[in-house]
Amino acid sequence: MTEADVTHSDIPGDRPDGMEGVIADWASDQRAFKNVPWGKAMMWIFLLSDTFIFSSFLISYMTVRMSTVVSWPNTSEVFALHLFGTDVPLILIAIMTFILISSSGTMVLAVNYGYRRDRKLTTILLIVTALLGASFVGMQAFEWTKLILEGVRPWGNPFGAVQFGSVFFMITGFHGAHVSIGVLFLLIIARKVWRGDYDEGRRGFFTSRKGNYSVVEIMGLYWHFVDLVWVFIFAFFYLW
């Protein structure tokens, strides 16, 4: 390859793929993320930082659970619900998992219909996503109430190791806060799609830049991330 071959065109479709593409895109004096809007790149970087926050929580949970010499409460029993005459293990958590996955499904459809400029369907799908998210938060509130009434506190609980309570409230609380903020923003974006802000290029709040339908995709990234975090919480905290 000669020196001249190293220069690449700036049209995304014309650029090399694979490792050569990584080097070409990250070479100096140009934007690194060729076909990614700045808002999406910034959302990804925010999600990366959030990954570190949640990972730190989960790793500290591992540390306290490994180092305690008192037995860890059996989550299968602690989170069981008494239904139809028997105790069903973890049933509420399972339902919450399915609800969050379904909300991810409706969200990804909303992104798709947004780019097709189908305002009505996009709005409906965003609102359905928000409703599923709100019901998830509602079930979490129910679960918190149940555990608090049973005497679980951040400094102790009747089932076993004291660290159980602090880890539970910290991790599910932080995740629940993320879901709640997501629901709020889903409703804001749904209203803006419904009003046609992204067709007219009306200037948005926060940035006062003209928005387009990539805003729905960026919202989607946040929402899928919330689902992604729940996958890890479900595995490590509830099932382990």
Place this chain on the structure above:
Amino acid sequence: MTTAEGQQHPLGIYFKIWGLLFVLSTLSYLVDVLDFQGYLRWSLIVIFMLLKAGLIVAVFMHMVWERLAIVYAILVPTLALMVLLALMALEADYTEFTRLLFFGGGG
């Protein structure tokens, strides 16, 4: 604009992944219902978790269709967490050892 705007893909793939996530969630829930214990339980949980996480990031978050420049920028730094994980596992082991030694099971 001549190129297609944003991430647009056939809807079918989303429904397939949605279904797969339901199946994987059911399987990981069954691990608890069927009361598997020990290494079988842990390995199944981790396998189903990683599959679900991979599907969400790859398809729902469109990572398979992105250029490698952003894929690497976002996914590679998370590997640093493995170092923290290893350090904290060592630390937890040591803490447990000293607690057993000095508190005799009361800590």
